Amino acid sequence: xxxxxxxxxxxxxxxxxxxxxxxxxxxxxxxxxxxxxxxxxxxxxxxxxxxxxxxxxxxxxxxxxxxxxxxxxxxxxxxxxxxxxxxxxxxxxxxxxxxxxxxxxxxxxxxxxxxxxxxxxxxxxxxxxxxxxxxxxxxxxxxxxxxxxxxxxxxxxxxxxxxxxxxxxxxxxxxxxxxxxxxxxxxxxxxxxxxxxxxxxxxxxxxxxxxxxxxxxxxxxxxxxxxxxxxxxxxxxxxxxxxxxxxxxxxxxxxxxxxxxxxxxxxxxxxxxxxxxxxxxxxxxxxxxxxxxxxxxxxxxxxxxxxxxxxxxxxxxxxxxxxxxxxxxxxxxxxxxxxxxxxxxxxxxxxxxxxxxxxxxxxxxxxxxxxxxxxxxxxxxxxxxxxxxxxxxxxxxxxxxxxxxxxxxxxxxxxxxxxxxxxxxxxxxxxxxxxxx
Amino acid sequence: xxxxxxxxxxxxxxxxxxxxxxxxxxxxxxxxxxxxxxxxxxxxxxxxxxxxxxxxxxxxxxxxxxxxxxxxxxxxxxxxxxxxxxxxxxxxxxxxxxxxxxxxxxxxxxxxxxxxxxxxxxxxxxxxxxxxxxxxxxxxxxxxxxxxxxxxxxxxxxxxxxxxxxxxxxxxxxxxxxxxxxxxxxxxxxxxxxxxxxxxxxxxxxxxxxxxxxxxxxxxxxxxxxxxxxxxxxxxxxxxxxxxxxxxxxxxxxxxxxxxxxxxxxxxxxxxxxxxxxxxxxxxxxxxxxxxxxxxxxxxxxxxxxxxxxxxxxxxxxxxxxxxxxxxxxxxxxxxxxxxxxxxxxxxxxxxxxxxxxxxxxxxxxxxxxxxxxxxxxxxxxxxxxxxxxxxxxxxxxxxxxxxxxxxxxxxxxxxxxxxxxxxxxxxxxxxxxxxxxxxxxxxxxxxxxxxxxxxxxxxxxxxxxxxxxxxxxxxxxxxxx
Numbered sequence: 001x002x003x004x005x006x007x008x009x010x011x012x013x014x015x016x017x018x019x020x021x022x023x024x025x026x027x028x029x030x031x032x033x034x035x036x037x038x039x040x041x042x043x044x045x046x047x048x049x050x051x052x053x054x055x056x057x058x059x060x061x062x063x064x065x066x067x068x069x070x071x072x073x074x075x076x077x078x079x080x081x082x083x084x085x086x087x088x089x090x091x092x093x094x095x096x097x098x099x100x101x102x103x104x105x106x107x108x109x110x111x112x113x114x115x116x117x118x119x120x121x122x123x124x125x126x127x128x129x130x131x132x133x134x135x136x137x138x139x140x141x142x143x144x145x146x147x148x149x150x151x152x153x154x155x156x157x158x159x160x161x162x163x164x165x166x167x168x169x170x171x172x173x174x175x176x177x178x179x180x181x182x183x184x185x186x187x188x189x190x191x192x193x194x195x196x197x198x199x200x201x202x203x204x205x206x207x208x209x210x211x212x213x214x215x216x217x218x219x220x221x222x223x224x225x226x227x228x229x230x231x232x233x234x235x236x237x238x239x240x241x242x243x244x245x246x247x248x249x250x251x252x253x254x255x256x257x258x259x260x261x262x263x264x265x266x267x268x269x270x271x272x273x274x275x276x277x278x279x280x281x282x283x284x285x286x287x288x289x290x291x292x293x294x295x296x297x298x299x300x301x302x303x304x305x306x307x308x309x310x311x312x313x314x315x316x317x318x319x320x321x322x323x324x325x326x327x328x329x330x331x332x333x334x335x336x337x338x339x340x341x342x343x344x345x346x347x348x349x350x351x352x353x354x355x356x357x358x359x360x361x362x363x364x365x366x367x368x369x370x371x372x373x374x375x376x377x378x379x380x381x382x383x384x385x386x387x388x389x390x391x392x393x394x395x396x397x398x399x400x401x402x403x404x405x406x407x408x409x410x411x412x413x414x415x416x417x418x419x420x421x422x423x424x425x426x427x428x429x430x431x432x433x434x435x436x437x
Numbered sequence: 438x439x440x441x442x443x444x445x446x447x448x449x450x451x452x453x454x455x456x457x458x459x460x461x462x463x464x465x466x467x468x469x470x471x472x473x474x475x476x477x478x479x480x481x482x483x484x485x486x487x488x489x490x491x492x493x494x495x496x497x498x499x500x501x502x503x504x505x506x507x508x509x510x511x512x513x514x515x516x517x518x519x520x521x522x523x524x525x526x527x528x529x530x531x532x533x534x535x536x537x538x539x540x541x542x543x544x545x546x547x548x549x550x551x552x553x554x555x556x557x558x559x560x561x562x563x564x565x566x567x568x569x570x571x572x573x574x575x576x577x578x579x580x581x582x583x584x585x586x587x588x589x590x591x592x593x594x595x596x597x598x599x600x601x602x603x604x605x606x607x608x609x610x611x612x613x614x615x616x617x618x619x620x621x622x623x624x625x626x627x628x629x630x631x632x633x634x635x636x637x638x639x640x641x642x643x644x645x646x647x648x649x650x651x652x653x654x655x656x657x658x659x660x661x662x663x664x665x666x667x668x669x670x671x672x673x674x675x676x677x678x679x680x681x682x683x684x685x686x687x688x689x690x691x692x693x694x695x696x697x698x699x700x701x702x703x704x705x706x707x708x709x710x711x712x713x714x715x716x717x718x719x720x721x722x723x724x725x726x727x728x729x730x731x732x733x734x735x736x737x738x739x740x741x742x743x744x745x746x747x748x749x750x751x752x753x754x755x756x757x758x759x760x761x762x763x764x765x766x767x768x769x770x771x772x773x774x775x776x777x778x779x780x781x782x783x784x785x786x787x788x789x790x791x792x793x794x795x796x797x798x799x800x801x802x803x804x805x806x807x808x809x810x811x812x813x814x815x816x817x818x819x820x821x822x823x824x825x826x827x828x829x830x831x832x833x834x835x836x837x838x839x840x841x842x843x844x845x846x847x848x849x850x851x852x853x854x855x856x857x858x859x860x861x862x863x864x865x866x867x868x869x870x871x872x873x874x875x876x877x878x879x880x881x882x883x884x885x886x887x888x889x890x891x892x893x894x895x896x897x898x899x900x901x902x903x904x905x906x907x908x909x910x911x912x913x914x915x916x917x918x919x
């Protein structure tokens with residue numbers, strides 16, 4: 001079963017290349033296989049799914065946890081203490097973050113794979129659809145509301161959240177000493193500085209062609225939302241919000257900001273972080289990863305900055321919503337020791353001390369309210385936390401992939417001068433055709 | 438080794454692989470132990486078996502996938518899906534009291550089980566198979582970090598895990614329903630939300646009495662409500678029907694052809710030109726020039742493609758800054774197509790240069806001298822003598838290069854990701870078939886859609902196979918000239 005699955009992806013991409021190359025080398029004596037394979041441009045693909053990642057095997061452990069590098073360092077001592085106190089064998093295995101999701105669905109049915117994974121809440125749509133994670137009954141009254149909502153899918157709780165991350169407005173306090181009250185203030189201050197030649201770019205917001213995730217606060221300023229929200233704050237994936245009157249107004253605003261140069265499609269992550277860190281941009285809209293980047297980050301480069309919520313469009317307007325990503329622990333549906341795994345999460349991980357340790361390792365705001373209160377003396381954490389107050393969890397439905405694509409295309413069209421209303425209406429039509437929303 | 442492999446395959450129920458292993462084992466043994474009669478087969482068999490594993494199997498598997506709904510939400514077997522749907526529907530009954538649980542055993546840790554249950558108010562109950570009895574605070578005894586009562590041992594999680602099956606089967610009757618464990622440290626009365634009826638092959642919601650029938654690898658209610666997860670089911674040729682071979686597919690196919698043919702011709706033209714220039718006797722310091730020219734070939738294309746992407750950036754890129762222009766290199770469809778061809782030319786010409794240099798040196802110089810003696814000018818000699826002879830040597834390589842570029846996923850994905858976008862279409866202006874397939878496989882309306890992507894893969898395979906077959910017949914003609 002596992003072998004079959006692993007071949008599936010390889011088969012998809014390589015079958016044609018392989019077949020073509022094989023016929024070529026089989027019927028042309030004199031050409032060595034080496035030259036045929038390396039023909040014309042490049043070595044065989046390595047980042048495409050042809051090279052298969054092989055996850056670690058379980059061995060004789062009672063409890064296996066898959067976590068990435070940073071999380072493993074925190075979980076290792078915890079797992080060791082748990083193992084000693086309870087007489088069980090616990091192993092924390094290092095699996096890169098982007099491999100955890102795919103390999104859970106592959107290894108699980110074959111009896112391999114972990115009991116617990118550490119991952120992001122927006123994996124849930126796919127994992128639940130694939131039956132790869134199990135519902136969990138833990139009392140989350142001590143956690144931030146948005147974290148609870150994020151790990152609730154189809155009315156059931158699927159994870160124990162531990163960290164919240166979102167973007168915020170980051171201001172160069174030397175260039176702009178006073179916190180802007182409205183988005184219009186940001187716009188004016190940024191464009192004035194650019195016109196005066198003091199900065200290279202007025203607003204460092206990562207587009208890299210177009211980026212709906214980073215543009216979301218600009219989109220929600222008018223009251224727009226990607227999907228209509230139910231009374232309990234969860235999304236209704238049948239009600240797409242990209243062509244509501246509010247959304248179309250946002251699209252028009254965006255076209256204006258693009259044409260006046262506030263936002264530039266050519267600013268990617270590298271340019272964003274470099275320009276703000278070197279004082280060549282008065283504002284940035286980005287997340288803690290750019291602040292804490294060990295080499296190029298704002299902190300490392302010593303630029304003076306403040307982290308703040310993104311201000312409303314006009315005074316007293318609606319607070320813009322950012323997308324909130326929540327990290328947490330989930331239990332594999334294929335786990336044979338699910339009872340033990342649940343006890344580990346609810347009794348050992350679900351404590352303030354562990355949450356604070358995870359905060360120290362990752363620098364993301366704790367989802368547990370009491371732990372957050374302990375660390376909010378850190379200005380950055382408090383700032384990102386405040387910006388996340390009005391946030392919405394990133395939608396987790398599997399169809400989100402097609403929403404991101406069409407949405408990106410709409411922004412790209414606006415950047416290249418298309419009519420903003422039409423661009424967003426077209427995107428909404430394209431998405432509805434696919435997901436029936 | 439074969440026996441070990443077989444045991445793994447049998448335990449995973451991979452019957453097709455097991456049969457294949459047995460057959461190849463028998464064939465190999467017969468070939469190598471079977472005496473003189475089998476000598477020719479000794480040379481053919483290994484290649485044939487590897488051909489079957491690495492070429493025929495992926496093709497057959499892709500065809501099989503293209504006939505299923507394999508993808509997000511449909512990647513388990515039916516029995517796994519049925520088990521998971523039922524198991525995930527188990528939850529606390531509506532008014533259940535949630536208890537903290539300590540598993541106890543009478544006397545020694547292997548003795549008869551009992552549950553020590555503590556509710557949110559701190560009231561403690563002892564749960565046995567007979568029912569619950571209240572425990573007064575004074576009866577509770579500390580055992581390390583755990584609590585127990587007289588006559589019982591508190592189990593730690595390791596001990597409890599080793600008796601997991603017993604614990605899961607242990608039910609405590611109570612007025613609110615049977616209390617059972619949810620983890621090793623919590624328990625409550627549960628209900629099963631959804632049950633499966635094997636006789637009618639339906640799922641029923643026990644609370645609402647909604648019935649779900651099987652439909653294309655999922656259980657679906659009459660109102661269209663779908664239960665998760667689904668399973669992989671055979672859906673016939675429906676994926677091929679969804680491909681719509683006229684609109685987007687045709688556009689992408691034409692650009693793929695232009696891209697592949699253009700890449701081959703451009704790299705070949707530049708490579709040949711440079712090879713001729715550098716094979717000239719009069720040229721000084723040839724070695725160093727040749728060395729410099731191989732550099733694009735020697736650098737990893739992953740890196741260089743990304744560097745090019747940065748250089749093409751409209752506002753901040755090196756190219757526009759030094760040229761003093763504002764060319765939308767990667768942002769306007771035709772410029773983006775030109776950029777891709779340009780980068781592929783840069784990446785690909787050294788290979789053609791090397792190949793042509795080699796081939797030119799293989800052409801006997803007396804042929805050319807004879808032509809000159811016969812009165813041919815330099816260009817005529819090249820056109821009539823050198824070029825046809827060169828083509829015999831490099832034509833198969835040109836075809837291989839075409840097949841490679843036809844599926845050159847890297848350059849497209851690293852340079853433009855298929856952009857600029859064409860609104861309302863899955864494929865952007867610079868997507869070739871293989872990157873279009875990748876986008877379908879991972880970005881469809883329901884997440885990943887391997888079934889549909891496989892269908893597209895089969896079509897691409899047929900096209901490349903047809904082109905290759907045609908080309909090889911054509912190159913045979915060259916060989917006959919000789």
